[in-house]
Amino acid sequence: MTSFGLIIAIDGTAASGKGTISRKIAHNYCVPHLDTGLLYRLVGYHVLQGIDPIDAANQLNVKQAEVFDLKTLQVSNAASEVAKNPSVRAKLLEFQRRFASKPGGAVLDGRDIGTVICPNADLKFYITACSEVRAQRRHSELLVLGHKISYESVLREIQERDERDTNREQSPLLPAEDANKIDTSDMNIGEVYDLVCLIIEAKLEK
Numbered sequence: 001m002t003s004f005g006l007i008i009a010i011d012g013t014a015a016s017g018k019g020t021i022s023r024k025i026a027h028n029y030c031v032p033h034l035d036t037g038l039l040y041r042l043v044g045y046h047v048l049q050g051i052d053p054i055d056a057a058n059q060l061n062v063k064q065a066e067v068f069d070l071k072t073l074q075v076s077n078a079a080s081e082v083a084k085n086p087s088v089r090a091k092l093l094e095f096q097r098r099f100a101s102k103p104g105g106a107v108l109d110g111r112d113i114g115t116v117i118c119p120n121a122d123l124k125f126y127i128t129a130c131s132e133v134r135a136q137r138r139h140s141e142l143l144v145l146g147h148k149i150s151y152e153s154v155l156r157e158i159q160e161r162d163e164r165d166t167n168r169e170q171s172p173l174l175p176a177e178d179a180n181k182i183d184t185s186d187m188n189i190g191e192v193y194d195l196v197c198l199i200i201e202a203k204l205e206k
Ligand code: C5P
Pocket: 014, 015, 036, 037, 038, 040, 041, 076, 079, 080, 081, 083, 109, 110, 111, 112, 113, 161, 165
């Protein structure tokens, strides 16, 4: 099998669909995928249990992501709080860079992949949508998972998190200059995926 070889950085706002797109791309091209938000969620989860954020980052064990419920609003908020901490970010940066150095290529999704973690990524995407559409999508996901929560609280949490992620000093959420920017407010996931694949195929042909 020919090696895919591309490093693909997929950044974007909370609940923009970047995780779903990243997983589908990784599956389609048989490349490893890292959801970097899970790393911050794991640290946030441990902080909620009373552990020091830097200790939690030092003891990071990604296998725990399969065990704990990391999708709650409390963990989302704790993740974006710990994400402001430069020592936590520095620790997680090492892990992410190691992952991205895989010779066959990789897909990483997060907030600062194209700007900080992999500034030399072969392809960069920045995926977003208006906050109301994102809140609707996340609300439906949470209901399916059995969380009893109102649309309004999901919307509030997404807007607060966007605000915190965009305005923090360390690695704020912003599109890399050379990112392909996609607003998915009026697109379904299949349309977004087809567009991303077209851009990847064009890159692979070069
Ligand atoms: O992507 P997800 O919503 O799971 O990320 C949870 C939080 O982790 C984000 O709100 C953000 O504060 C933080 N994060 C980050 N940098 C990344 C990925 C996530 O700061 N690369």
